[in-house]
Amino acid sequence: xxxxxxxxxxxxxxxxxxxxxxxxxxxxxxxxxxxxxxxxxxxxxxxxxxxxxxxxxxxxxxxxxxxxxxxxxxxxxxxxxxxxxxxxxxxxxxxxxxxxxxxxxxxxxxxxxxxxxxxxxxxxxxxxxxxxxxxxxxxx
Amino acid sequence: xxxxxxxxxxxxxxxxxxxxxxxxxxxxxxxxxxxxxxxxxxxxxxxxxxxxxxxxxxxxxxxxxxxxxxxxxxxxxxxxxxxxxxxxxxxxxxxxxxxxxxxxxxxxxxxxxxxxxxxxxxxxxxxxxxxxxxxxxxxxxxxxxxxxxxxxxxxxxxxxxxxxxxxxxxxxxxxxxxxxxxxxxxxxxxxxxxxxxxxxxxxxxxxxxxxxxxxxxxxxxxxxxxxxxxxxxxxxxxxxxxxxxxxxxxxxxxxxxxxxxxxxxxxxxxxxxxxxxxxxxxxxxxxxxxxxxxxxxxxxxxxxxxxxxxxxxxxxxxxxxxxxxxxxxxxxxxxxxxxxxxxxxxxxxxxxxxxxxxxxxxxxxxxxxxxxxxxxxxxxxxxxxxxxxxxxxxxxxxxxxxxxxxxxxxxxxxxxxxxxxxxxxxxxxxxxxxxxxxxxxxxxxxxxxxxxxxxxxxxxxxxxxxxxxxxxxxxxxxxxxxxxxxxxxxxxxxxxxxxxxxxxxxxxxxxxxxxxxxxxxxxxxxxxxxxxxxxxxxxxxxxxxxxxxxxxxxxxxxxxxxxxxxxxxxxxxxxxxxxxxxxxxxxxxxxxxxxxxxxxxxxxxxxxxxxxxxxxxxxxxxxxxxxxxxxxxxxxxxxxxxxxxxxxxxxxxxxxxxxxxxxxxxxxxxx
Numbered sequence: 001x002x003x004x005x006x007x008x009x010x011x012x013x014x015x016x017x018x019x020x021x022x023x024x025x026x027x028x029x030x031x032x033x034x035x036x037x038x039x040x041x042x043x044x045x046x047x048x049x050x051x052x053x054x055x056x057x058x059x060x061x062x063x064x065x066x067x068x069x070x071x072x073x074x075x076x077x078x079x080x081x082x083x084x085x086x087x088x089x090x091x092x093x094x095x096x097x098x099x100x101x102x103x104x105x106x107x108x109x110x111x112x113x114x115x116x117x118x119x120x121x122x123x124x125x126x127x128x129x130x131x132x133x134x135x136x137x138x139x140x
Numbered sequence: 141x142x143x144x145x146x147x148x149x150x151x152x153x154x155x156x157x158x159x160x161x162x163x164x165x166x167x168x169x170x171x172x173x174x175x176x177x178x179x180x181x182x183x184x185x186x187x188x189x190x191x192x193x194x195x196x197x198x199x200x201x202x203x204x205x206x207x208x209x210x211x212x213x214x215x216x217x218x219x220x221x222x223x224x225x226x227x228x229x230x231x232x233x234x235x236x237x238x239x240x241x242x243x244x245x246x247x248x249x250x251x252x253x254x255x256x257x258x259x260x261x262x263x264x265x266x267x268x269x270x271x272x273x274x275x276x277x278x279x280x281x282x283x284x285x286x287x288x289x290x291x292x293x294x295x296x297x298x299x300x301x302x303x304x305x306x307x308x309x310x311x312x313x314x315x316x317x318x319x320x321x322x323x324x325x326x327x328x329x330x331x332x333x334x335x336x337x338x339x340x341x342x343x344x345x346x347x348x349x350x351x352x353x354x355x356x357x358x359x360x361x362x363x364x365x366x367x368x369x370x371x372x373x374x375x376x377x378x379x380x381x382x383x384x385x386x387x388x389x390x391x392x393x394x395x396x397x398x399x400x401x402x403x404x405x406x407x408x409x410x411x412x413x414x415x416x417x418x419x420x421x422x423x424x425x426x427x428x429x430x431x432x433x434x435x436x437x438x439x440x441x442x443x444x445x446x447x448x449x450x451x452x453x454x455x456x457x458x459x460x461x462x463x464x465x466x467x468x469x470x471x472x473x474x475x476x477x478x479x480x481x482x483x484x485x486x487x488x489x490x491x492x493x494x495x496x497x498x499x500x501x502x503x504x505x506x507x508x509x510x511x512x513x514x515x516x517x518x519x520x521x522x523x524x525x526x527x528x529x530x531x532x533x534x535x536x537x538x539x540x541x542x543x544x545x546x547x548x549x550x551x552x553x554x555x556x557x558x559x560x561x562x563x564x565x566x567x568x569x570x571x572x573x574x575x576x577x578x579x580x581x582x583x584x585x586x587x588x589x590x591x592x593x594x595x596x597x598x599x600x601x602x603x604x605x606x607x608x609x610x611x612x613x614x615x616x617x618x619x620x621x622x623x624x625x626x627x628x629x630x631x632x633x634x635x636x637x638x639x640x641x642x643x644x645x646x647x648x649x650x651x652x653x654x655x656x657x658x659x660x661x662x663x664x665x666x667x668x669x670x671x672x673x674x675x676x677x678x679x680x681x682x683x684x685x686x687x688x689x690x691x692x693x694x695x696x697x698x699x700x701x702x703x704x705x706x707x708x709x710x711x712x713x714x715x716x717x718x719x720x721x722x723x724x725x726x727x728x729x730x731x732x733x734x735x736x737x738x739x740x741x742x743x744x745x746x747x748x749x750x751x752x753x754x755x756x757x758x759x760x761x762x763x764x765x766x767x768x769x770x771x772x773x774x775x776x777x778x779x780x781x782x783x784x785x786x787x788x789x790x791x792x793x794x795x796x797x798x799x800x801x802x803x804x805x806x807x808x809x810x811x
Binding site: 003004006010011014015017021022025026028029030031032033052064087088089090091092093095103 | 307377378379381484485486487488493496497500501504508511515516525526527528529530531532533534535536537540541544666668727728729730731746748749751758760
């Protein structure tokens with residue numbers, strides 16, 4: 001077996017393993033972006049899937065109860081109740097009126113069980129010209 | 141004032157275009173005066189952009205709130221230093237910083253090579269200035285930093301001054317962006333030299349020799365920028381993480397990976413004349429990933445926690461990238477015959493092959509990160525559904541890659557060129573392997589076997605450390621025996637003789653320390669408690685008692701503070717004071733975590749909030765074993781990089797002696 005064939009075989013093995021790991025990684029962590037409206041229409045499909053939903057935090061709706069935090073997100077007149085029970089502290093940018101992204105699963109009672117919350121870190125307060133359009137598309 | 145600034149940018153734009161055209165025409169028509177005038181217009185571009193930047197900084201410092209940029213990124217109460225850093229706080233300013241840095245680099249390059257590479261330099265100048273032109277188009281015509289706030293017809297209003305997010309008012313955040321920019325922008329220079337060498341069909345590696353120091357310095361800037369970001373996230377964000385695989389973080393990592401691959405694979409070209417095409421591809425990829433990173437951060441293509449303004453800037457970048465990449469691919473393909481390899485791979489167990497595997501897995505990691513970052517975009521295009529992948533994806537693929545790289549870090553430098561005999565392998569790796577095994581068995585007995593990756597990682601860290609020490613030991617004891625000086629002077633002498641090699645080992649040692657730190661994350665512990673003052677709770681072997689809850693207020697913010705007495709097995713460790721603040725102007729709450737940093741373990745307290753009945757504090761306590769070694773590793777890495785930059789005492793000519801007599805093909809020996 002010549003050197004290049006051996007080398008090629010090793011490369012193939014390494015790449016194969018990495019592709020296999022990547023496939024596993026994707027199926028383990030893939031998250032579907034949905035808007036609150038879409039979530040309502042999903043019905044049974046929503047079960048078991050990891051979802052990411054975005055919306056504005058309804059002012060006054062944040063209730064802290066021990067390590068658990070509940071709040072209501074709204075987007076274009078649709079609302080969604082969210083319960084967060086993750087380990088990481090909520091970001092400092094998470095407050096009334098903030099744009100939030102919740103990762104988690106939809107419970108059978110229609111309450112969204114989030115294990116990760118991101119809030120738009122307002123690294124600037126400047127008007128965002130495209131935001132409305134993007135927000136609709138990305139579901140933020 | 142602002143008119144002068146805008147005018148300076150416009151003029152700089154004209155000079156940059158002139159530099160591109162002048163040097164190309166001068167070169168093709170053989171008119172040296174045109175080439176020289178093009179070089180002078182590079183200096184003019186730099187002077188004009190310095191004036192523009194000076195005016196912007198002056199307006200920021202004096203608080204000229206008529207200007208949109210000043211009003212959006214500063215307020216009257218901010219300290220001078222944060223007003224200054226607002227230069228790169230927003231999109232327009234940071235584009236100006238990009239342009240100014242590139243102009244500075246270009247001026248330095250043109251000045252240093254004013255008598256060298258007369259053949260290649262016009263092309264280098266034109267590539268540099270073409271990139272500059274792109275950025276100047278953006279700030280001259282689309283995103284001007286000198287926009288005045290206008291309300292109604294011709295009425296100029298004073299903006300309010302919106303200030304800087306308090307989360308970003310932290311020392312590492314002051315220098316993090318310019319460090320990354322210094323790194324990003326710097327790769328334009330080796331790229332320009334590579335293109336110049338391709339266009340003029342240079343036979344040798346002069347572009348690599350000339351840009352070697354340059355590449356190392358920019359790589360150091362990039363590493364510093366990334367590490368500063370990690371340090372900031374750890375100390376400020378309140379969850380103790382330093383890397384979240386966020387698209388913006390990934391954008392900064394991608395060119396770093398290809399640059400690292402490039403730093404290694406150029407050695408193959410210098411010593412053996414191999415991998416010439418590959419090096420061209422790597423340096424081009426690094427340059428375009430730098431531009432791509434700026435595009436990703438600025439365009440809002442993928443959503444990120446770093447909410448930079450989303451603007452129509454993306455289109456401009458896509459056009460620039462498309463033209464640039466197409467031109468580069470065409471050039472490389474057209475000049476393939478000038479990039480022939482001078483030697484063949486002889487054995488799978490050889491230095492050459494270890495370099496190749498190093499490159500292979502670095503690039504695989506780069507590709508995986510890129511794929512994961514763009515997954516929402518790709519999946520939306522293919523299936524119509526927007527799907528994102530998360531940290532588990534990145535970790536699952538990058539942890540094994542990291543371990544593989546660590547292994548190669550130990551193996552590569554000791555394995556022989558061309559091929560290695562079993563005997564030489566045994567001699568080089570017997571003791572390092574034993575040391576690694578001892579560490580692994582010891583740790584497994586101590587209970588680490590539950591974390592197989594961590595076990596392997598610690599073993600490999602020991603393995604690499606042992607190989608590095610054996611290299612220093614072997615070299616230094618020879619010098620010691622010959623000259624009779626002590627071991628430490630002998631080590632310094634050894635390093636001085638070949639700074640690049642031994643500096644490289646120091647860098648590798650830094651990487652080992654960083655791996656130790658990253659591996660520590662497998663043993664993190666945390667607990668969230670609601671505790672009333674006077675109460676206490678346990679975390680691992682620590683007992684934490686809330687002694688007091690204080691509040692207060694100053695001009696800038698309202699604060700609440702916890703006084704926590706920490707103890708371990710009855711022994712007091714002193715008090716820690718995590719704090720919460722609410723900034724008045726922005727109504728932005730922040731938490732000031734309290735960290736007890738030790739070499740073995742950090743204790744990290746975050747005051748997360750107050751319970752609804754206002755009686756109890758919600759406190760999050762974490763332990764982060766070994767995390768300090770990441771920062772130590774960075775300092776070692778930086779030191780090693782600086783050692784690489786010191787000229788070697790013994791001049792090494794890269795005569796490719798190994799090749800001669802083997803393939804019977806005499807490689808050109810270059811000075």
